Amino acid sequence: MQQIEDELEKSSEKYQYLIKYAPTGIYEVDAHNRFRSVNEVMCKALGYSEKELLSMAPSSLLYPESRKRFQQRTHDILAGKAVDESVEYHVKTKNGSGLWVVMKVKFIQKNGVIDGALVIVHDVTERKRSERALLSAERKYRRLFETTQDGIMARNLEGRMINCNPAYAKMLGYTRKEIKSLSVRQLIPEKWHNQRDRVVKKVIETGHSVLFEREYRRKDGSVFPASVRTWRLTDGKGKAIGIWSIVREISLQKQQQKSLEEHAGVLEQIVQDREKRLKDNERLVAIGQTAGMVGHDLRNPLQALTGELYLAKTELASFPQGEGRSNLEESIHVIEEQILYMDKIVSDLQAFVQPIHIDKKPVGLQELLSAVIQTVTIPQNVTIKLENSGRSLQIRVDPHLIKRVLINLVTNAVQAMPSGGRLYVLAKVDSHGHVSISVEDTGVGIPDRLKSQIFTPLFTTKPRGQGFGLAVCKRVIEAHGGTICFESSEGKGTRFTLDFPAA
Missing domain, CATH: 3.30.450.20 (PAS domain)
Structure with missing residues (x-):
């Protein structure tokens, strides 16, 4: 016991x-x-x-x-x-x-x-x-899954839908029931199929998420761009069973990007234009300073030569007729032509340097054109045609300056036809009162490589030209509020057109 x-x-x-x-x-x-x-x-x-x-x-x-x-x-x-x-x-x-x-x-x-x-x-x-935290996280995820505006979806390795949120279905225009029966290849254009295969392979193999862009096709057939981030989807043992993605439509961003690119292009062009204008202005200032100095220095000697030439001609008139007098007269004529040419150079230089002051007056269009044609010497191998639809019309311009512009254009047209041709001077008036005057020739034309420099001061294609004529013409027409432009085909001819606003 x-x-x-x-x-x-x-x-x-x-x-x-x-x-x-x-x-x-x-x-x-x-x-x-x-x-x-x-x-x-x-x-x-x-x-x-x-x-x-x-x-x-x-x-x-x-x-x-x-x-x-x-x-x-x-x-x-x-x-x-x-x-x-x-x-x-x-x-x-x-x-x-x-x-x-x-x-x-x-x-x-x-x-x-x-x-x-x-x-x-x-x-x-x-x-x-831990369970409460997990439940809270699950609730937050479910709330995010159901309410986010971004599409969220999961697919198996064969591309069949496992699940998606309402935003994804709405984005594509389907109900969630409808979209679950569709493969991913039915929702994206064919050109994106290979990209999808590459992305899935990379995500499954590396385990890293991938961010990329592609297009989706809605139920109504419309296509929209989207930004997509894709992750690997695994089971409880870590085995890859598919992928899940967040899809965000970026149509607005693409439109804004395109608009920004367009604006950037415009701004870049504006900057280039401003830089070019600044360089041109600097160049024009330098040219103007040089032209003013040269014009001033040449004008006095020219006046002296003109006076001496007049005295020589007067004295020669008292010489008896003969071979000696004829030779002297021929020499004086040549000197006189060269003085006139030099005077033109000085006038062009001074015209380019001086500010353009417009004194508009009513002038008959037909009268103006006729005066120009009579001023210029037309060779016999050049035929001229003058057409004026506003014969009785009067236009408000500075007659002296516009006549000088037209004389310059007609002279250039004649010089462009050394072997002869046809010269057209055409004037038109539209129903709104806009006046258009064109000077057209059938001469040698302007090579494409030179067209951008035509109105540049000091640029010329003539052996004895100075390159101020067209530059001055452009300044005069723009001072009138008009425009000057040209069309030319090498070997076929050139047409310059002056457009004036309605009076």
């Missing part, structure tokens, strides 16, 4: 030792649901001392809802019903933070009557927090 008692005592000591040092919370209650014992883990978890806990009722440590659940579960166990041992309870702690636990209850019987219970407590607070 003593041996049995000793064995029981040893067994009880082992039992108490296991309870005390077990890594989980353990406590015992009596038949009246009062603590008999609590281990250190239980005390530490709840923040109470052993003495404090032994003075408390276990049910007082449960929050109301958990207390009700525990009482119902105890009743079911006593009634012999099967219960779920994974039920969680919310337990109060001394500092008020609370714990979530799972409690496993083992009833202790004595003489066939329940004498108490042994309760093993597993702290599941961290797991509970």
Whole structure:
């Protein structure tokens, strides 16, 4: 008998030792649901001392809802019903933070009557927090998935839809039910099929996301550009089962980009034009300064030569007729022509340098054209045709300056036909009163490589030209608010056209 008692005592000591040092919370209650014992883990978890806990009722440590659940579960166990041992309870702690636990209850019987219970407590607070965080994240993801304006979709490796959000279906003009039955190749133009295959292969093989652009085709057949970022989709074991993507329509961005590119091109052209204008202005200033100086320095000697030539002609008139007089007369004629040519050079230089002052007066169009034709010497091998649809019309221009422009154009036209040809001077007036005058020849024409320089000061194709004529013409016409332009085909001829605004 003593041996049995000793064995029981040893067994009880082992039992108490296991309870005390077990890594989980353990406590015992009596038949009246009062603590008999609590281990250190239980005390530490709840923040109470052993003495404090032994003075408390276990049910007082449960929050109301958990207390009700525990009482119902105890009743079911006593009634012999099967219960779920994974039920969680919310337990109060001394500092008020609370714990979530799972409690496993083992009833202790004595003489066939329940004498108490042994309760093993597993702290599941961290797991509970993780589950709540996961649930919160899931809710946030679901809210984002359902409400974002970007399309989100997942496809298997064969390109069949696994799932998509409402925005993706709406973007393509389908219902979610309709779109789930379509492959990706049915939603993108054929030219993007190979790109899709390359992207999927890269994402699956590397595991890295890829950002790219492509086009999609809506249900109504319209096509729109989209920016797409694609990731690898895996199962719970990390095995690739497909891809998922975020799709954003970028039609507006593309339009804005195109508009920006167009504006950039316009701005670049403006900058180039301004730079060219600045360089031209700098060049014109230099030319003007040189031209003014040269014109001034040549004018006085020319006047002296003209005076001496007049005296020589007067004195020559008293010479008797003969070969000597004839030779002198021929020499004087040549000198006179050269003086006139030099005077023209000086006039062009001064005209280019001086500001253009317009003195507009009513002048008959027919009278103006006739005066120009009579001024210019027309060779016998050149035929001239003058057409004027506004014979009785008067236009408000500076007659002296416009006559000079037309004389320059007609002279150039004649010189462009050294072997003869046809010269056309045409004047037209439209219903709005705009006057157009054109001078056209059938001469040698202007080579394409020289056309951009035609109105550039000091540029000329003539052996004895100075390159101021057309530059001055352009300044005069623009000072009148008009325009001057030309068309030319090498070997066929040239046509210059003056357009004047309505009076």
